[in-house]
Amino acid sequence: MINLWRALAGLSRPAAGAATDAGGVAARAADAATCVDYGAGMPVAPGVTVPAMTLASINFRARPHKRGELLSAVDVTVERMRALPTCEQCRLFVDAEDPCSFTLASEWQSSSDAEAFFSSRDFYIFRGMRILLRDEPTIVLDEVESRVMRAVHAH
Numbered sequence: 001m002i003n004l005w006r007a008l009a010g011l012s013r014p015a016a017g018a019a020t021d022a023g024g025v026a027a028r029a030a031d032a033a034t035c036v037d038y039g040a041g042m043p044v045a046p047g048v049t050v051p052a053m054t055l056a057s058i059n060f061r062a063r064p065h066k067r068g069e070l071l072s073a074v075d076v077t078v079e080r081m082r083a084l085p086t087c088e089q090c091r092l093f094v095d096a097e098d099p100c101s102f103t104l105a106s107e108w109q110s111s112s113d114a115e116a117f118f119s120s121r122d123f124y125i126f127r128g129m130r131i132l133l134r135d136e137p138t139i140v141l142d143e144v145e146s147r148v149m150r151a152v153h154a155h
Contacts, residue, residue: 054086055106056105056108056114062100062102078092080122084113086109091104
């Protein structure tokens with residue numbers, strides 16, 4: 001398992017696209033955020049349409065002095081999400097301008113699967129970490145009818 005706290009706290013700084021653990025979990029820089037990819041995710045050929053899904057985004061901000069403790073709690077939540085067969089992928093994004101601002105994005109087979117997890121005992125740890133946060137976290141569920149994946153080619 002990835003040590004989420006170590007990866008996001010900057011204790012290990014892999015090159016963009018480099019694997020951070022034996023399981024191939026990768027950390028890579030994007031224009032506005034750093035992403036830790038937890039999902040085994042189904043590889044899809046470029047231009048292939050993927051079936052409908054639900055995207056769940058949890059936005060939250062850590063108290064600066066509680067960031068490490070918060071990331072440990074998020075790590076447990078992510079492990080529980082990944083263990084579910086209905087959670088296709090889970091990623092934690094860190095805002096490039098505010099290292100205490102996070103988005104936990106997950107892909108679910110249906111909105112009822114996502115809702116079931118967010119109301120389950122497995123999500124209690126996340127709900128119980130309120131004292132580590134600057135403000136109330138928010139959950140946004142987006143229904144995606146289809147997704148087309150294409151390669152980005154240099155001109």
